Structure formats: C-alpha cells, structure tokens
Amino acid sequence: MKARLLWAWYGVLATLLGIGLAHLAAGLVDPASSPVLAVGSGVIDRTPTPMKEWAIRQFGSADKTILVGSVMAGVLLLAALAGVLARRRLAAGMGLLAVLVLVAGGAVLDRPSAEVVDLVPTLVALVVGPLALRLLATTDRKTHEGDGSRRTLLITIAAVSATAAVGGVAGRLIAAVKRRPEDITLPKPADPAPPFPRGLDDQVPGITPFRTSNGKFYRVDTRLDVPVVDSEDWTLTIDGDVDREVTLTFDDLLGMDLIERDITLTCVSNSVGGPYVGAARWLGVPLADVLAKAGIDGTKADQILSTDFDGMTISTPLDLATDGRDAMLAIGMNGKALPREHGFPVRMVIPGLYGFISATKWVTRLTLTTYDDQQAYWTERDWATDAPIKISARIDTPKALAQVDAGDVVVGGVAWAQERDGVAKVQVRIDGGAWTDAQPGPDGGNDYWRQWFYRWDGASSGSHRIAVRAVAGNGDAQTAVRAEPFPDGASGLHEFARHREVARKSPRNRPIRSTQHSE
Numbered sequence: 001m002k003a004r005l006l007w008a009w010y011g012v013l014a015t016l017l018g019i020g021l022a023h024l025a026a027g028l029v030d031p032a033s034s035p036v037l038a039v040g041s042g043v044i045d046r047t048p049t050p051m052k053e054w055a056i057r058q059f060g061s062a063d064k065t066i067l068v069g070s071v072m073a074g075v076l077l078l079a080a081l082a083g084v085l086a087r088r089r090l091a092a093g094m095g096l097l098a099v100l101v102l103v104a105g106g107a108v109l110d111r112p113s114a115e116v117v118d119l120v121p122t123l124v125a126l127v128v129g130p131l132a133l134r135l136l137a138t139t140d141r142k143t144h145e146g147d148g149s150r151r152t153l154l155i156t157i158a159a160v161s162a163t164a165a166v167g168g169v170a171g172r173l174i175a176a177v178k179r180r181p182e183d184i185t186l187p188k189p190a191d192p193a194p195p196f197p198r199g200l201d202d203q204v205p206g207i208t209p210f211r212t213s214n215g216k217f218y219r220v221d222t223r224l225d226v227p228v229v230d231s232e233d234w235t236l237t238i239d240g241d242v243d244r245e246v247t248l249t250f251d252d253l254l255g256m257d258l259i260e261r262d263i264t265l266t267c268v269s270n271s272v273g274g275p276y277v278g279a280a281r282w283l284g285v286p287l288a289d290v291l292a293k294a295g296i297d298g299t300k301a302d303q304i305l306s307t308d309f310d311g312m313t314i315s316t317p318l319d320l321a322t323d324g325r326d327a328m329l330a331i332g333m334n335g336k337a338l339p340r341e342h343g344f345p346v347r348m349v350i351p352g353l354y355g356f357i358s359a360t361k362w363v364t365r366l367t368l369t370t371y372d373d374q375q376a377y378w379t380e381r382d383w384a385t386d387a388p389i390k391i392s393a394r395i396d397t398p399k400a401l402a403q404v405d406a407g408d409v410v411v412g413g414v415a416w417a418q419e420r421d422g423v424a425k426v427q428v429r430i431d432g433g434a435w436t437d438a439q440p441g442p443d444g445g446n447d448y449w450r451q452w453f454y455r456w457d458g459a460s461s462g463s464h465r466i467a468v469r470a471v472a473g474n475g476d477a478q479t480a481v482r483a484e485p486f487p488d489g490a491s492g493l494h495e496f497a498r499h500r501e502v503a504r505k506s507p508r509n510r511p512i513r514s515t516q517h518s519e
Contacts (some may be wrong), residue, residue: 010136011083012076013160015097018129019075020167022121025266031228032111033118034171035104035125040071040224042107050486061470068224072343075100086137086397093137094130101126112311130158181337181344184231189256189283190481196281197442200451204412206397210444210451212278214339220267220276220355222312222377227362231345236290236329240305240368245293250345253331257284261326261351264416264449266389268354269485273394275496277416279449282349283332288322290329291366296322301368303385305376306360314360315376316350317386321358324445325351325419329363351447352419354387354489356447384488390415390480393426393452393470393494398497406461411438411451413494414469419472422446428454429467429495438468446473503511 019036026034030255032041080098086093105122108114136156143153199210210218231250239245260283267276296318304316321327327350331338338344343361350358356378367374371385379385393415415423422443428436441451469478482492 001021003087004344007083008080009134010140011079011081011086011093011097013157013164014083014129014133014136015076015079015100016134016377017160017164017167018097018101018125019251020164020171021128022167023171024167024174025121025124025171027174029068029117031171031225033108033114033121034225035101035108035122036068036071036075037224038107038111039075039104039139040068041315042110043071063446064143082501086133090134092441094133097129101129105504114311114315122487136160181339184331184337184345184423185260186283186332186335186337186493187397191259193260193262193281194445196262197444199440200412200453204397204451204453206367206399207451207453208211208394208396208413208414210441211334212280214280214334214336214342217278217280217333218267218276219341223310223359223361225419226340227309229362233378234309234364235330236343236346236364236366238290238294238366238368240366241296241299241301242291242368243298244280246294248290248293250331253285253346258283258287258331258336259326259328260332261328262444262448263326263349263351264418264447265349265359266416266489267356268356268383268387268489271485271490272392272482272492273496274490276373277394277414277449279416280334282328283335284330284349287327287329287348287350288458291322291368294368297346297366299368300370302370303368303374305367305369305374306363307365307367308360308362309364310362312360313373313374313376314348314357315371315385316348316353316358317380320386320388323352327351327358330461352389354389356383356489357385357387375405382487384519387488389416389418390489390491391415391420391470391472391476391490393423393468393478395466395468395494396497406459409456409459409465410453411456411468412451414449414451415468415470416449417470417472418447420446420476422448423450423452423470424473425471426450426452427469427471428456429469430459431465435469465495467493469493 013446023034040111069347079097082093082096085096101122105119108122117334139156143150196211196306200207201209234250237245237246238451260281262281264277265280270276285393299516302318304318304321306314306316330349331340331345333339346363347361348359395411396413398409398411412429415426417423422445423440426440427439429435436454438454443450471477479491480493480494483490
C-alpha cells in the first residue's frame with residue numbers, strides 16, 4: 001500500500017512540474033494559454049445555464065476558485081493513477097500523462113483568439129510531465145535495486161517539487177511586470193462629475209457605503225484568472241458596418257475628451273436583495289465619440305458586438321448605446337486607473353443595462369453588425385438581448401436572523417432605478433401592513449443608487465416580516481412579481497421574516513441627517 005501511495009505521489013509531482021513550467025511559459029506567451037485555465041474555461045463554456053446560476057448563488061465570487069480547484073483535483077487524481085500505472089508499466093503511466101496534456105491542448109486551441117504560439121505552454125507540459133515521471137520512476141527503481149541511494153531519490157523528489165513551485169510563481173511574476181494600472185497617470189476629465197454627496201455611511205450602522213471601493217466592487221465574469229493586458233500593447237478596433245475601420249491605442253484614448261460619471265452597475269445574475277451591484281465614479285471616453293471616428297450614420301447594424309482580449313463577445317443594442325445616456329469606454333474607477341480585475345486597461349460602462357449586454361472588460365474590438373448575422377456568448381445561451389436593469393431596493397440592516405433588542409429600530413439599505421430619473425421614493429412594509437415612506441438619502445444622480453432608512457418606532461420583540469420597494473422618478477414602481485435572473489434579470493421584493501428576533505434601539509442622541517454634504 002505504501003508503495004502505491006509513493007508512486008501515486010510520483011505521478012502528482014510529475015504533473016505539478018509540467019503545470020508549473022507550463023505556467024511559466026504561459027507568462028511569457030499569454031497567461032490565458034495556461035493549460036489548466038484553458039480546461040477550466042472550456043468547462044465554463046459547456047456548463048448549462050441553470051448550473052451556472054446555481055454555482056453563483058451557492059458560491060458567489062468564489063465560484064471560479066472552486067472551479068479551478070475542482071479541475072486541479074480531477075487532474076491530480078488522474079495524475080496519481082498515472083503514477084500507479086507507471087509502477088508496473090512505465091509507458092502506460094507516461095502515456096496517461098500525455099493524454100491529459102493533449103486534452104488541455106485541445107482546450108487551448110478551442111479558445112476564440114487562440115494562435116499557434118499559444119500551444120507552447122502545452123508542449124512544455126507534454127515534454128516535461130512524462131519525462132519527470134520517468135526520472136522519478138527510474139531513480140526509485142535504482143534505489144530499490146541497489147544501484148542508487150535513498151538520498152539521491154529524496155534529492156530528486158525535492159528538486160522536482162521545488163522546480164514545480166518556482167515555475168508557477170515565476171509565471172505569475174513575469175506576467176505582473178507588464179505595465180500596471182498604478183503606472184498610469186489619468187488625465188483630468190473635460191466634463192467632470194459634480195461634487196459627490198456625503199452618504200449615510202456613518203449614520204446608519206450596517207448600511208452599504210454610498211460609494212463602493214475598488215477592492216469591494218463585485219466581480220462576475222467568465223475569466224478564471226485575472227487577465228494581464230499590457231496597456232502599451234493594447235489596441236481597440238472599430239469595424240463591421242462602418243464607414244471606415246479604425247484602430248485606437250490606449251494613448252489615443254488618453255488624448256480624447258474624457259467624461260466622469262457616477263454610475264451603478266448590476267449583474268444580471270444578481271438575485272433580489274443580492275450582492276452583485278456596486279456604485280463607483282467612472283472616467284472614460286464617450287462611446288459615441290469613439291464610434292463617430294469610424295462613422296456609423298448610415299449603418300444598418302442593430303448591435304455592437306464587443307470582443308475582449310481572449311475572444312469573449314457581448315452584444316449591446318446599438319439604439320440603447322447611442323440614445324444619449326453616458327455610455328463610455330472607461331479607463332478609470334474611483335480616481336484611479338481600472339484595476340485588472342475590472343477590465344484594465346479599458347472596459348465598457350453603459351448605465352441602465354445589465355453587465356452581460358453592456359460591460360465588456362478588457363475590450364479590444366467593437367463590431368457594428370446585426371443580431372441576425374452574429375450572436376454573442378450570452379445570446380447563444382438564450383439570454384435576453386434587451387435587458388434594462390430592473391428597479392430594485394435592498395435591505396442592508398437589520399440583517400435577517402440578527403439578535404437585537406426591542407424598542408426603536410432603524411431599517412436601511414440601498415435602491416436603484418437607472419435611466420428612469422433615479423430613485424424618487426422608497427417604501428417599507430412591516431408585517432404585511434401598509435406601505436410607509438422611508439427617508440431617502442442624498443441623491444447621487446439618476447444613474448446612481450440611493451441610500452434610504454426608515455425609523456421603526458416601538459418595535460416589539462418576536463417575529464416580524466420586513467419588505468421594501470422603490471419607486472423611480474418617472475413614476476415606475478418596483479414590481480412584486482418574482483422572476484429568476486434568467487433570462488433578463490431577477491425581480492420581486494426584498495422581504496424576509498425575522499424569527500425569534502427583536503428590534504434594535506436607535507441611538508436617540510444621534511439624529512440621522514438627510515441633507516447633502518460634499519466630500
């Protein structure tokens with residue numbers, strides 16, 4: 001039994017060495033060409049939509065980590081089997097490792113933007129993995145046959161382990177030396193946003209901050225690793241049904257007139273009351289100005305097919321992208337260059353539309369075309385093509401299942417109603433009673449969310465049900481009809497029961513202000 005475990009470990013070590021050096025090669029070629037990431041991306045592409053939605057609900061932003069971990073676990077299990085096979089028949093073990101690598105190579109080539117050079121990491125793994133298994137097997141046999149020392153075997157195992165670790169770390173470091181967001185000096189906007197109001201953050205304990213920091217902003221996309229795109233090499237091509245094809249560099253965008261806007265983004269996978277919504281100050285070039293360089297006045301296109309650095313595509317209805325809203329190609333977020341996680345060097349930001357039809361990160365191409373001629377990633381999976389963000393309100397405090405004291409309680413949260421003249425009113429309902437107006441917080445603009453609070457006087461201990469709804473400035477009210485995120489966003493009221501809980505006293509000596517103050 002011990003011998004089998006040792007040989008299984010040889011298979012795992014050989015595979016880890018192949019993966020580590022392949023990751024190093026990917027850092028030199030293209031981080032996305034890493035065989036493990038390519039296999040993971042292939043799994044994502046072939047996962048049915050209901051299962052994806054389930055994974056997001058269950059694991060949140062950790063879904064990618066769990067997926068990569070699952071892929072690695074499966075690979076290493078098969079690698080252990082290869083090691084056990086090699087004990088009896090070395091060629092069989094080496095062959096199984098080679099098959100694993102070839103499957104990964106197929107996943108690399110299946111990427112939309114794959115080039116022949118992207119196979120280099122796979123070839124490295126194809127050579128290194130089986131040869132490492134052969135080295136370990138040969139050294140082990142010599143040791144047991146008396147032709148080699150146990151010390152030599154241990155040194156060989158240690159050397160393989162160390163090289164695997166160094167290769168993986170070096171691959172990440174090499175990718176990281178490319179031009180970083182912190183190296184970018186952002187120009188001043190030609191059209192700046194107004195002074196930002198002071199929110200209720202320090203007045204309503206537990207409420208969502210009025211501005212979402214870059215580090216806390218949600219991330220939902222199909223990328224398993226954070227892409228490393230060099231802004232010096234980055235270009236944007238505008239083609240398709242345009243007067244002339246245009247290619248812009250990052251410096252070209254920096255030289256154009258920039259706008260600064262406060263905009264709330266929402267993921268279509270967000271459930272009612274869910275966390276996948278954030279609000280930030282964005283800096284970018286108006287999308288209309290970029291499209292004008294290519295000329296679209298006579299276009300017959302009805303969509304903008306945007307493509308990211310690795311071939312991922314998103315469809316945006318052309319009429320919504322050019323109807324006067326502050327659609328932009330963003331280069332800055334909250335006063336800094338875009339973080340890599342959020343699309344550095346350039347991403348799309350279009351207020352009022354769910355991200356899956358508007359918020360392409362790491363964008364490199366805008367193609368004017370029709371839905372009949374070309375379909376994007378989510379369109380092929382039967383998601384909606386026209387998906388305006390639905391009016392919604394969320395309760396942040398008190399939390400469900402929280403244990404608090406009886407008395408006065410402050411209920412608070414955020415609400416959003418982009419492209420509908422903003423949030424005009426938020427209402428709260430206690431225990432199925434009448435809807436009562438809450439106090440809205442400061443106004444950050446029509447495309448920005450709004451904090452709100454409600455003072456619930458004399459709440460008794462026991463079980464209570466709290467619900468909230470928002471009304472937009474144009475008169476549209478949040479619907480109570482429940483719908484799942486697929487295919488065009490969740491709807492319904494955020495409502496929960498409080499069992500065996502009681503309400504919290506609000507601090508009487510600290511009144512809640514609702515006036516606006518600039519930072």
